[in-house]
Amino acid sequence: xxxxxxxxxxxxxxxxxxxxxxxxxxxxxxxxxxxxxxxxxxxxxxxxxxxxxxxxxxxxxxxxxxxxxxxxxxxxxxxxxxxxxxxxxxxxxxxxxxxxxxxxxxxxxxxxxxxxxxxxxxxxxxxxxxxxxxxxxxxxxxxxxxxxxxxxxxxxxxxxxxxxxxxxxxxxxxxxxxxxxxxxxxxxxxxxxxxxxxxxxxxxxxxxxxxxxxxxxxxxxxxxxxxxxxxxxxxxxxxxxxxxxxxxxxxxxxxxxxxxxxxxxxxxxxxxxxxxxxxxxxxxxxxxxxxxxxxxxxxxxxxxxxxxxxxxxxxxxxxxxxxxxxxxxxxxxxxxxxxxxxxxxxxxxxxxxxxxxxxxxxxxxxxxxxxxxxxxxxxxxxxxxxxxxxxxxxxxxxxxxxxxxxxxxxxxxxxxxxxxxxxxxxxxxxxxxxxxxxxxxxxxxxxxxxxxxxxxxxxxxxxxxxxxxxxxxxxxxxxxxxxxxxxxxxxxxxxxxxxxxxxxxxxxxxxxxxxxxxxxxxx
Numbered sequence: 110x111x112x113x114x115x116x117x118x119x120x121x122x123x124x125x126x127x128x129x130x131x132x133x134x135x136x137x138x139x140x141x142x143x144x145x146x147x148x149x150x151x152x153x154x155x156x157x158x159x160x161x162x163x164x165x166x167x168x169x170x171x172x173x174x175x176x177x178x179x180x181x182x183x184x185x186x187x188x189x190x191x192x193x194x195x196x197x198x199x200x201x202x203x204x205x206x207x208x209x210x211x212x213x214x215x216x217x218x219x220x221x222x223x224x225x226x227x228x229x230x231x232x233x234x235x236x237x238x239x240x241x242x243x244x245x246x247x248x249x250x251x252x253x254x255x256x257x258x259x260x261x262x263x264x265x266x267x268x269x270x271x272x273x274x275x276x277x278x279x280x281x282x283x284x285x286x287x288x289x290x291x292x293x294x295x296x297x298x299x300x301x302x303x304x305x306x307x308x309x310x311x312x313x314x315x316x317x318x319x320x321x322x323x324x325x326x327x328x329x330x331x332x333x334x335x336x337x338x339x340x341x342x343x344x345x346x347x348x349x350x351x352x353x354x355x356x357x358x359x360x361x362x363x364x365x366x367x368x369x370x371x372x373x374x375x376x377x378x379x380x381x382x383x384x385x386x387x388x389x390x391x392x393x394x395x396x397x398x399x400x401x402x403x404x405x406x407x408x409x410x411x412x413x414x415x416x417x418x419x420x421x422x423x424x425x426x427x428x429x430x431x432x433x434x435x436x437x438x439x440x441x442x443x444x445x446x447x448x449x450x451x452x453x454x455x456x457x458x459x460x461x462x463x464x465x466x467x468x469x470x471x472x473x474x475x476x477x478x479x480x481x482x483x484x485x486x487x488x489x490x491x492x493x494x495x496x497x498x499x500x501x502x503x504x505x506x507x508x509x510x511x512x513x514x515x516x517x518x519x520x521x522x523x524x525x526x527x528x529x530x531x532x533x534x535x536x537x538x539x540x541x542x543x544x545x546x547x548x549x550x551x552x553x554x555x556x557x558x559x560x561x562x563x564x565x566x567x568x569x570x571x572x573x574x575x576x577x578x579x580x581x582x583x584x585x586x587x588x589x590x591x592x593x594x595x596x597x598x599x600x601x602x603x604x605x606x607x608x609x610x611x612x613x614x615x616x617x618x619x620x621x622x623x624x625x626x627x628x629x630x631x632x
Contacts, residue, residue: 119558122192136582142173154216191351192272218253234309239401325349357560372521380419414513418469454535464505476516507543542597
């Protein structure tokens, strides 16, 4: 690190947006730029993204950041990149893309997942990876490709993830990180590939597709001249390969601080719920669901459960309200409706209306996996109005959060939260009451990019350990603890009991509904 190089760039390549964020070495955010991502969904369940366009969009985000920060190139000490998890980004000869990437949203591997999940080797794979099998994962997608389109894999030389693809473009190095390597193909205890897991997926003969594993808090590679010219940065700038975006976001938001492990929930389009733990404390559930994902801290992992749909449930309800208001000649924007959520919530009376937030057409993946799971209200009566529906949906997200943490063992003693939705006092109050624990809001604006930048900060020696970096970058930005209301916590105990009973009774009904939906229309 040379004199005057006092900035670190964190890149967070999400599903919908690529962000490039500049931080100073103490963690203060200087500026940010973003570019919308583009992906294509098909009627066959496909969800694909162009590798070439993703790299171009990353370049555009960095160029946009350069327009906001004077002498960004000369002042940058390091770059780090994280991105959307799971999915399959295949590259072949001369590092050229073999095909568009299969994203984590892609559902085409579902038949192979059903087949593999029913196999005798699946529990052994789960014990190695700590991760339930689902269509999102690269392992399931590669196994499906190998069964139905082996010619695609025959053309490939390496299977990467989103951030790995960008790292390849930055440095010319094909690699992945310990988090994605271990939760898909490896052992979370060793952070290395596991022959047991690979064999259980039927991919031993495709082992050569898996890239080397490197830890970006220990190893960097120099920015290539070609990438530097494209991005407007200096060749030779150290580049760090971050861990997957879920744990980078949690790291930046406070899943660990003051040397202590905690819980962290990101409430966005999906709900991501993580608990940092020593490896020995991981609780693998009987159902075989969730993830165990390494943190860039020795001996420490996150145990994770994720809801397929979180705030998209609120979006759906508000879209219904907006439609009715427009029909009545009183149109309102989505932003106007979002601003009314807390008012509607506190206008309603606490009652016994439950909402199961399985609004995604992909069903649910945490803490159970069922592609046919669907949302629904329970307990409605004629006295309930729209504000009661708003309360039920908000509380449903809180109950789903508790459901996820319960699958990991005891509920957390404190919950750190991030994501745009948690600016809602109604949602924070519901989350705190549901898990019956204090809640702390991270004031960090770009937590994913910050988590990645923290890895680079440690890698270049700006901090001796990750905990030292956390003490300056994360802990001071945690808000005051908001305590649960005792009466509300008692009510949520009752609501959760009913919530769990109903969702465990629903699979047969969901199956029947799926059968009915698949019937041809009557003409």
